[in-house]
Amino acid sequence: MATYVDILKSEFPEIDTEVFDYITGVLDSGGSDFEDGEEVFDAIGGVLQEVAAEKNEDDVRDICLQLFNTLKLTNCHSNPRQVLLDAPVQLSQISVESAASATNDVQGIWMVKRNQSTTVDAKKLEKAEAKLRAKHERRNEKDSQKPSNPLVLEEASASQASSKKESRVDLSGKNRSYDVRIENFDVSFGERSLLQGAELCLASGRRYGLVGRNGLGKTTLLKMLASRSLRVPAHISILHVEQEVAGDDTPALQSVLESDTVREELLAEERKLNAHIANGTADGSESIRLSEIYARLEEIEADKAPARASVILAGLGFSPKMQQQTTKEFSGGWRMRLALARALFAKPDLLLLDEPTNMLDVRAILWLENYLQTWQSTILVVSHDRNFLNAVATDIIHLHSQRLDGYRGDYENFIKTKEDRLKNQQREYEAQLQYREHIQVFIDRFRYNANRAAQVQSKLKLLEKLPELKPIDKESEVVLRFPDNFEKLSPPILQLDEVEFSYSPELRLFTGLCVSADLESRICIVGENGAGKSTLLKLLMGDLTPISGTRHAHRNLKIGYFSQHHVDQLDLNVCSVELLLSKFPGLTEEEYRRQLGRYGISGELATRPVASLSGGQKSRVAFAQMTMPCPNFYILDEPTNHLDMETIEALAKSLNNFKGGVVLVSHDERLIRLVCKELWVCESGRVQRIDGGFDEYKDILQEQFRREGFL
Structure with a gap:
């Protein structure tokens, strides 16, 4: 069934x-x-x-x-047997306090089987039910007037302390500051506490990078802000780029223009008033209103909006032809780019971005860095891309130990300042520890000396008054281990000779393709989305058959593949241990746990359903699954998506220590610089090797921007 x-x-x-x-x-x-x-x-x-x-x-x-x-x-x-209530529940006996403290969700009432002799006052019951219905109607009416917010999972919740004075000022409309200050708030996901007594301060016009380990609650915090579960002043508009644009018959350019609701409403009203005037049904007030609309449209530069929207779309990789395509013609990745374009065009007071570089190629990332550097309002961005944060962020917010710590400057400055803070805290901790030990030595020495009793008592009281001494909370080092217990293979290992490939007769994706890799290779493939990077990987793996040309692979070559859509390959309804058991049966639970532990999935995490893990934790499970058969060659498609900074550093280190070959597609500049010795550029049906590495490729893209007028 x-x-x-x-x-x-x-x-x-x-x-x-x-x-x-x-x-x-x-x-x-x-x-x-x-x-x-x-x-x-x-x-x-x-x-x-x-x-x-x-x-x-x-x-x-x-x-x-x-x-x-x-x-x-x-x-x-x-539930084959159902127990019917012997009498209706008396709503009038439900405590007023519990009704007042209930959330906006439907209240659950424990219904118990009542004694046959129970009597119900019909009038009181009817009155109570009428009050309850009126209350629900008022609540529904109030909810319908609220702006629609992104979906927030029921498990996620937030609470905060706020004064009545702050609430009154916000409701009165007198608060015109665009700063966001949220004090003493908690965020939890199910039974797990993510933040306790935290404080978040966002100054208007600053660009904040939110960083922290996978699974600590960065994405959940953005959702709490977007849904206003954490109280943000009502006059501050918020846009959270989280879900892709719905696919319909709206052209991409028009979809972006419609995100500016003020402009759209003014244009709609203008059309309506002009129709009245053309029909001769307009009065003097409508003509005055039309003049006001024209003045407002001129003020917001409505006539320049299509050009501005087109520039944003072009920067994110949409060609003029693509800008006229309907949104339903685009894949999920391109619809996410559309969502980002709509947010950039709408210019909210608070822009929330969650891993915006995941959906972009290197060219689009460089464009976005340049665009956001001139952004006038406030940004809070979660990103694992170190270079992106260095280019965009004016401040860093570090989520750790269920709290938020703020740092001025970009990511590099954050790393340096954080290390200095930890050193100072460690010195202070050691000094306090030494001071306590000095006092304790005095107490132990003279504890039974009657002449020193008063001094001993004084020292004991001093020890009691000293604040609790806590060791420095240091984050554990992330370690990834790629096993390499295999024999050395003699070349040729993997190569494509004069390969031609296309998905349709009208469009040839590759012609005359000649590439090769060996066990010493550290190759990164770059290029715009749609240029054929993932197709090239599948040709190398043998998953696609070329129209002409040949693929040569060593008979003992064993490839481990990490898909860009690796989550689709995981069974989300089982835990990580069960996942490995189903893929590689015959081992003990301890062996599966040991394999997961190599990638940071240990303890309780290994027994939680995969669906409940964060994006980065799911990636680690995918790594554990990929490396289980001990491949001697890795092909990785966007492996850094959803990984935190520390895990990316650990991934780079493990790939450098790995004794087999590596070919990867990545847009993460940090990983490319740390790992790759060779750069292949996919463009116009060919693969070109760049001798100057990533610096030369970046210079080529910057020159293109200058020619196209983006810089």
């Missing part, structure tokens, strides 16, 4: 992990309460329609009916 999980995966194969978790959470918690498929549609239909734009409303209703039927069967098997 198919479960609702099976139905969701088959009907929506490309569903986002967090949206999937949200939907299954709704079905898990409310499955027994749904009375028909229509109630299931009301609960999750809107989300499902956003996930699959190609399905119409009737299709989604049919799927919701299937989900309801599976839930009904499940509940019948798990």
